Amino acid sequence: MKALTWHGAHDVRVETVADPVIEFPEDIILRITATAICGSDLHLYRGKVPGMKDGDIMGHEFMGIVEDVGSGVTRLKRGDRVVVPFTISCGTCFFCEKQLYAACEETNPARGAIINKKQIPPGAGLFGFTHLYGGYSGGQAELVRVPHANVGPLKLPEGLADEQVLFLSDILPTGYQAVLNAAVGPGSTLAIFGAGPVGCMAAACARLLGVERIFMVDHHPYRLAFAKATYGVEPINFDEDDDPAQTIIAATNNHGVDASIDAVGFEAKGSTVETVLATLKIEGGSGKALRQAMAATRRGGTVSVPGVYSGFIHGFLFGDAFDKGLAFRMGQTHVQQYMPALLEHIQNGDLKPEAIITHRLDLDQAAEGYRLFDKKEEDCRKVVLTPA
Numbered sequence: 001m002k003a004l005t006w007h008g009a010h011d012v013r014v015e016t017v018a019d020p021v022i023e024f025p026e027d028i029i030l031r032i033t034a035t036a037i038c039g040s041d042l043h044l045y046r047g048k049v050p051g052m053k054d055g056d057i058m059g060h061e062f063m064g065i066v067e068d069v070g071s072g073v074t075r076l077k078r079g080d081r082v083v084v085p086f087t088i089s090c091g092t093c094f095f096c097e098k099q100l101y102a103a104c105e106e107t108n109p110a111r112g113a114i115i116n117k118k119q120i121p122p123g124a125g126l127f128g129f130t131h132l133y134g135g136y137s138g139g140q141a142e143l144v145r146v147p148h149a150n151v152g153p154l155k156l157p158e159g160l161a162d163e164q165v166l167f168l169s170d171i172l173p174t175g176y177q178a179v180l181n182a183a184v185g186p187g188s189t190l191a192i193f194g195a196g197p198v199g200c201m202a203a204a205c206a207r208l209l210g211v212e213r214i215f216m217v218d219h220h221p222y223r224l225a226f227a228k229a230t231y232g233v234e235p236i237n238f239d240e241d242d243d244p245a246q247t248i249i250a251a252t253n254n255h256g257v258d259a260s261i262d263a264v265g266f267e268a269k270g271s272t273v274e275t276v277l278a279t280l281k282i283e284g285g286s287g288k289a290l291r292q293a294m295a296a297t298r299r300g301g302t303v304s305v306p307g308v309y310s311g312f313i314h315g316f317l318f319g320d321a322f323d324k325g326l327a328f329r330m331g332q333t334h335v336q337q338y339m340p341a342l343l344e345h346i347q348n349g350d351l352k353p354e355a356i357i358t359h360r361l362d363l364d365q366a367a368e369g370y371r372l373f374d375k376k377e378e379d380c381r382k383v384v385l386t387p388a
């Protein structure tokens with residue numbers, strides 16, 4: 001089959017590789033009909049996350065048709081059409097019982113990413129996301145093996161196009177969890193840092209839940225303009241305004257917003273010192289977006305962090321967080337927990353996640369898709385790939 005494989009920073013290729021096979025009774029083999037490139041894939045593409053090996057198949061946002069089922073698969077049969085969560089979860093461990101699927105203790109045989117780990121097992125294995133997260137082959141391919149198929153894949157009703165439901169695999173639940181974690185609702189004020197796909201899905205879900213005022217910070221005018229037109233956000237371009245938090249505070253009676261969402265993560269732009277230290281591996285990444293999110297949030301408010309971080313952030317003003325009495329919620333998304341409710345919102349027209357798609361390419365053009373999404377060329381917001 002054909003698959004998008006990783007060979008080093010900025011070097012991904014579509015190659016012919018061996019077809020996946022059933023390895024465990026609860027596996028299925030899925031024939032991919034649509035797959036997307038995520039902002040998380042860009043961290044791997046840029047060589048910023050350890051644990052990738054030459055030839056690894058990438059991709060964790062995908063859907064398709066069940067091609068083959070293992071002997072222990074009870075919920076699916078050949079020919080079923082499903083969308084697959086990026087989190088691989090067993091469904092029965094301590095954390096899966098609590099619906100904390102991204103914390104599943106059973107699906108990642110690797111060490112995981114925590115530094116001060118003690119004896120706790122790592123969280124869930126993830127598709128196409130380094131050997132730190134289990135080294136599972138991803139779905140930017142013609143076929144993929146999906147383990148624990150009784151727990152993950154969501155069967156789709158008739159009448160919905162791939163583009164409408166594809167983002168149930170990751171960014172839509174991620175935006176939704178970010179808003180739930182932010183504890184906002186009707187009448188609330190919210191600041192979202194990052195106008196990428198995750199920031200936009202968060203804005204859509206915030207609107208769905210009745211949030212009154214949404215500020216959105218980024219430096220790509222085309223992304224901010226789209227979010228303003230589509231979700232009614234108040235855009236702030238940090239290339240023109242070097243202190244968006246101050247502007248947000250001024251616009252909220254010098255209080256700050258009820259909550260902020262950091263939909264940027266450790267590759268945040270704007271701190272040269274941290275960017276250099278991160279390159280030298282002295283720092284785990286840039287804390288620029290996180291500091292802005294904390295500064296923009298009112299006393300007693302919440303900072304919700306879907307953006308990915310790992311290791312140290314030295315410039316983390318914990319005393320400011322204490323003084324303001326901030327709450328923090330963060331982490332990988334417990335995708336399976338939110339999929340059914342979000343599917344209903346798509347069916348009844350409340351959510352139209354497909355609106356963010358700008359590029360539809362053949363799987364063969366995946367390397368070009370990565371380049372466009374990384375460089376933000378051609379006003380790229382989201383790339384969907386389809387195998388021929």
Ligand SMILES: NC(=O)c1ccc[n+]([C@@H]2O[C@H](COP(=O)([O-])OP(=O)(O)OC[C@H]3O[C@@H](n4cnc5c(N)ncnc54)[C@H](O)[C@@H]3O)[C@@H](O)[C@H]2O)c1
Nearest residue numbers: 039040194196197198264265268269306307308331332333
């Ligand atoms: N928690 C999860 O389960 C989960 C799931 C999916 C993605 N993510 C993470 O969410 C983050 C965003 O993903 P995406 O797909 O939207 O990626 P993206 O790279 O397309 O978007 C990030 C946006 O942040 C902007 N940005 C950079 N520095 C900024 C700053 N200082 N202030 C404000 N904005 C800034 C960029 O211009 C870009 O538009 C990534 O870190 C990704 O890994 C997490």
Ligand SMILES: [Zn+2]
Nearest residue numbers: 038039040170
């Ligand atoms: Zn992702």
Ligand SMILES: [Zn+2]
Nearest residue numbers: 090093096104
């Ligand atoms: Zn589990």
